[in-house]
Amino acid sequence: NAGVMQNPRHLVRRRGQEARLRCSPMKGHSHVYWYRQLPEEGLKFMVYLQKENIIDESGMPKERFSAEFPKEGPSILRIQQVVRGDSAAYFCASSPYHSGTEAFFGQGTRLTVV
């Protein structure tokens, strides 16, 4: 059973470009969480999705950031018009049910904006 898969592992974008980060949850998991981690800091919640629904996006910046989890395919975190401050590691986690226990994390995508 493959774990949570994120791609790409590393992504370099110039300021103003778009970044698309993908997350395939573990098999059987229908709940996906996105977190951002700045250097030397903890994980900051961004958004929680179920298939085709955004459940909680209280941690998402109001502009330029969006997320989706379609019926088929991976969850996508999209950052439009990236700025240097978007440089961070973005982690995706999945769980089989919301009110349960731990979430399983992917290896993360390290975004660098130049």
Add this chain to the structure above:
Amino acid sequence: GESVGLHLPTLSVQEGDNSIINCAYSNSASDYFIWYKQESGKGPQFIIDIRSNMDKRQGQRVTVLLNKTVKHLSLQIAATQPGDSAVYFCAEKKNTGNQFYFGTGTSLTVIP
């Protein structure tokens, strides 16, 4: 707002000694706590969890203690090994809401 913080940002221990990593939380309504381990370049990995109706839980070489009176959580690692070197995060999940709140993390270095 709520916060989950760690007392010490770094910790160095001799191989074979026991390690204790501490965590303070501020929301007494939290009902579930997890310790994660994050190695360099990798995603967080679950270590052990504890619910608020428990004071102690043991795993393989690890023990988590929860003191609700002072809102304190600790992770004890017995006979620390070089492979235990990593950043350790505590996280809390409230009985309402959808997300885990993570602290900054403690970097554990095991000296051979």
